[in-house]
Amino acid sequence: MTRFNAWNVIKNGLNGQSGWSRQWRDPEPKSNYDVIIVGGGLHGLATAFYLAKNHNIKNVAVLEKGWIGGGNAGRNTTIVRSNYMMPGNHEFYEHSLKLWENLSHELNYNVMFSQRAHVSLFHSPGARDSAARRYNVMRLHGTDAELWDLKTLKKKIPHLNYDDSRFPILGAAVQRRAGNARHDAVAWGYARAADSLGVDILQNCEVTGITRKNGSIESIQTSRGTIKGKKVGFAVAGNTSVLWQMAELGNLPIESHKLQAFVTESIKPLLDQVVVYGVGGAHFYISQSDKGSMVFGGDLDWYKSYAQRGNLPIVQDSAEAAMAILPCLGRIRLLRHWAGVMDMTMDGSFFICKTPISNLYLNAGWNYGGFKASPASGWYFADLIANENPHNYVHNHNLERFEKGINIDERGAGPDPKLHG
Numbered sequence: 001m002t003r004f005n006a007w008n009v010i011k012n013g014l015n016g017q018s019g020w021s022r023q024w025r026d027p028e029p030k031s032n033y034d035v036i037i038v039g040g041g042l043h044g045l046a047t048a049f050y051l052a053k054n055h056n057i058k059n060v061a062v063l064e065k066g067w068i069g070g071g072n073a074g075r076n077t078t079i080v081r082s083n084y085m086m087p088g089n090h091e092f093y094e095h096s097l098k099l100w101e102n103l104s105h106e107l108n109y110n111v112m113f114s115q116r117a118h119v120s121l122f123h124s125p126g127a128r129d130s131a132a133r134r135y136n137v138m139r140l141h142g143t144d145a146e147l148w149d150l151k152t153l154k155k156k157i158p159h160l161n162y163d164d165s166r167f168p169i170l171g172a173a174v175q176r177r178a179g180n181a182r183h184d185a186v187a188w189g190y191a192r193a194a195d196s197l198g199v200d201i202l203q204n205c206e207v208t209g210i211t212r213k214n215g216s217i218e219s220i221q222t223s224r225g226t227i228k229g230k231k232v233g234f235a236v237a238g239n240t241s242v243l244w245q246m247a248e249l250g251n252l253p254i255e256s257h258k259l260q261a262f263v264t265e266s267i268k269p270l271l272d273q274v275v276v277y278g279v280g281g282a283h284f285y286i287s288q289s290d291k292g293s294m295v296f297g298g299d300l301d302w303y304k305s306y307a308q309r310g311n312l313p314i315v316q317d318s319a320e321a322a323m324a325i326l327p328c329l330g331r332i333r334l335l336r337h338w339a340g341v342m343d344m345t346m347d348g349s350f351f352i353c354k355t356p357i358s359n360l361y362l363n364a365g366w367n368y369g370g371f372k373a374s375p376a377s378g379w380y381f382a383d384l385i386a387n388e389n390p391h392n393y394v395h396n397h398n399l400e401r402f403e404k405g406i407n408i409d410e411r412g413a414g415p416d417p418k419l420h421g
């Protein structure tokens with residue numbers, strides 16, 4: 001692999017860009033691996049990278065049924081933040097944000113992480129109190145967090161709808177170190193870095209069957225042949241229940257729902273921050289991409305499905321939510337919208353845990369917040385697979401937590417997966 005550095009950029013600029021090697025190999029599957037990770041999204045790729053980098057486990061394959069980053073990894077609205085409050089979640093997401101801060105250097109790949117601030121509007125004194133509680137908890141943990149009053153908010157973002165919005169804006173809770181990254185670049189960066197450490201990335205390799213023997217997985221059937229692995233990790237996000245049933249494990253406390261994202265035509269710089277609001281049944285988040293497009297999203301499509309496409313009422317809902325907060329977008333043209341399949345859990349928190357099968361490990365339940373989590377998810381999933389013990393930050397993020405009454409319900413929304421955004 002040719003490293004990206006000033007010398008190689010200059011050299012290849014002079015020789016017609018002929019000296020760059022492939023970003024990652026396209027190997028044939030081997031018959032045996034130490035670890036097989038199913039799912040070539042961000043979580044699967046990050047896990048493979050940290051297995052090789054942190055634990056020196058390099059005989060690893062990532063099996064991806066399509067192309068890497070073709071799932072939620074390349075479909076999200078790229079918001080990265082760590083404004084979580086519950087024990088375990090807070091430490092996990094803060095570690096993730098710290099990994100994001102050095103990720104381009106770590107991977108030798110520009111993931112375009114832009115710490116432009118995450119501005120979460122509040123519209124009532126009650127919402128302000130609740131934001132103050134959450135952001136004070138963050139400060140007590142040493143995470144950056146601040147509250148902006150209306151005057152400060154107006155100065156920072158003058159063109160929000162302050163005058164006649166349906167729900168008056170009172171201020172905002174802000175995390176300045178939060179922001180956006182380029183999602184494809186993260187997938188490519190992890191793939192390239194993992195490959196350079198010896199990991200095989202096998203695209204067009206769909207897992208179609210799982211053979212069990214004496215309480216463990218003996219082999220995996222794929223569209224590219226049968227492959228054996230001493231350990232197997234699932235990191236297939238919205239398809240987790242499908243793989244779970246393939247392994248004859250029954251049902252999971254996960255529902256698969258669709259979430260849409262929207263991208264407009266490019267315009268001049270309009271919005272420097274990620275702006276979010278949720279009130280009166282509306283949920284909306286928006287930022288501006290480096291190319292100038294407005295990128296936004298809202299709620300789930302409200303019904304369960306494995307289809308990677310969305311329904312029209314949500315297009316209208318999201319457009320209305322956009323207009324409520326930024327009426328200046330009224331005449332902008334929507335270029336594209338699409339959907340991804342979200343692995344929504346009963347309490348809105350994730351699973352990084354062992355399973356009833358001795359050599360199978362589960363990484364799932366990212367709801368619609370798994371992009372920001374991907375570095376830490378890979379880090380702690382690799383740690384679990386390598387060391388067999390869940391790290392303290394994730395030791396409650398298992399399948400037994402509901403039986404034990406340890407719900408990690410960050411949003412306080414109750415046991416209805418579609419309410420956990």
Ligand SMILES: Cc1cc2nc3c(=O)[nH]c(=O)nc-3n(C[C@H](O)[C@H](O)[C@H](O)COP(=O)(O)OP(=O)(O)OC[C@H]3O[C@@H](n4cnc5c(N)ncnc54)[C@H](O)[C@@H]3O)c2cc1C
Nearest residue numbers: 041042043065071072073076077079207340369370371372
């Ligand atoms: C519209 C939208 C907006 C979002 N916005 C944000 C956001 O702003 N911030 C944030 O933090 N998160 C966001 N998310 C959530 C985030 O994208 C996901 O939680 C995260 O990407 C899930 O992990 P992943 O990347 O590994 O999943 P995926 O990329 O979906 O990876 C799973 C992979 O498994 C593969 N697979 C499935 N079945 C098989 C099989 N049988 N064999 C082999 N491979 C298989 C799939 O093809 C897929 O590539 C958003 C998601 C969507 C859809």
